[in-house]
Amino acid sequence: MIQLSNINKIFNPGTVNEVKALTNINLEVNNGDFVTIIGTNGSGKTTLLNLITGSFFPDTGIISIDGKNVTREKDYKRARYISRVFQNPYSGSAPKMTIAENLLIAYTRNGHRNPVISLTSKLRNYFREQVAMLEMQLEDRLDNVVGMLSGGQRQAVTLLMAVLKSPKVLLLDEHTAALDPKSAAQVISLTKRMIEEKNLTAIMITHSMQQALDLGNRTLMLYKGEIIDDISANEKRRLTVDDLLGKFSDLRKREKLTEDVLTKLKSEYI
Ligand SMILES: Nc1ncnc2c1ncn2[C@@H]1O[C@H](COP(=O)(O)OP(=O)(O)OP(=O)(O)O)[C@@H](O)[C@H]1O
Numbered sequence: 001m002i003q004l005s006n007i008n009k010i011f012n013p014g015t016v017n018e019v020k021a022l023t024n025i026n027l028e029v030n031n032g033d034f035v036t037i038i039g040t041n042g043s044g045k046t047t048l049l050n051l052i053t054g055s056f057f058p059d060t061g062i063i064s065i066d067g068k069n070v071t072r073e074k075d076y077k078r079a080r081y082i083s084r085v086f087q088n089p090y091s092g093s094a095p096k097m098t099i100a101e102n103l104l105i106a107y108t109r110n111g112h113r114n115p116v117i118s119l120t121s122k123l124r125n126y127f128r129e130q131v132a133m134l135e136m137q138l139e140d141r142l143d144n145v146v147g148m149l150s151g152g153q154r155q156a157v158t159l160l161m162a163v164l165k166s167p168k169v170l171l172l173d174e175h176t177a178a179l180d181p182k183s184a185a186q187v188i189s190l191t192k193r194m195i196e197e198k199n200l201t202a203i204m205i206t207h208s209m210q211q212a213l214d215l216g217n218r219t220l221m222l223y224k225g226e227i228i229d230d231i232s233a234n235e236k237r238r239l240t241v242d243d244l245l246g247k248f249s250d251l252r253k254r255e256k257l258t259e260d261v262l263t264k265l266k267s268e269y270i
Pocket residue numbers: 011012019020021039040041042043044045046047048
């Protein structure tokens with residue numbers, strides 16, 4: 001469903017602020033894959049999603065989605081078939097509009113031929129059913145403005161908006177990181193259920209190693225702009241959080257060693 005070939009992205013090249021955000025990324029995500037991504041701060045996780053959505057373009061390489069080369073396709077066009085949920089629960093919905101109105105926007109997105117359709121009673125019933133599935137006691141509050149909801153409820157509505165029209169690709173960028181533990185757990189189980197029920201292809205960035213192991217059929221580890229591990233469903237079942245932490249600290253140790261060796265070499269020979 002998603003294919004990234006030889007992707008490189010450098011920010012501010014040739015300046016003191018140069019950052020090699022992604023280096024030689026090759027990745028194939030199959031239809032129906034649910035991929036979790038972990039990696040240290042600044043390892044390029046969000047940049048990877050930004051390239052998939054077309055927020056900016058890669059310096060080199062090709063991005064294909066569902067067999068089509070979209071490397072230079074604008075983000076608003078890709079938004080018809082890619083949905084994204086961000087960390088901030090206040091960013092994915094319009095606070096002064098009601099739950100029903102927000103859902104109507106999501107419903108008429110995705111290249112709908114006639115975007116100005118009204119909220120018919122049939123559609124309203126459909127939204128009610130969908131909102132009931134969130135199990136957040138919101139089904140009788142369709143006419144409440146979204147700004148009145150709690151962070152967890154609002155992120156659940158945002159998630160529903162994101163999957164309402166079954167996008168080809170669902171991208172989640174630490175979408176529960178700003179929620180309290182109870183709401184986060186609720187939104188995570190909702191995420192799992194929606195992805196399974198709609199058989200979506202999804203990529204979820206998380207800072208929780210446990211979540212990364214528990215969810216999805218594949219986990220990628222990013223480190224300094226590179227994919228350093230691609231863990232299969234079978235391997236995930238066997239791994240513990242300690243094993244994952246071990247993989248990261250091994251990398252750091254190896255790097256430290258190289259740095260020390262280099263410093264020593266430099267002091268002795270240069
Ligand atoms: N638009 C931009 N302009 C300049 N530098 C950027 C831009 N976006 C990201 N970067 C840099 O690229 C690197 C990767 O950033 P990215 O946001 O992808 O990391 P991340 O893995 O998502 O980190 P975090 O876990 O903190 O969210 C960082 O050094 C960041 O400062």
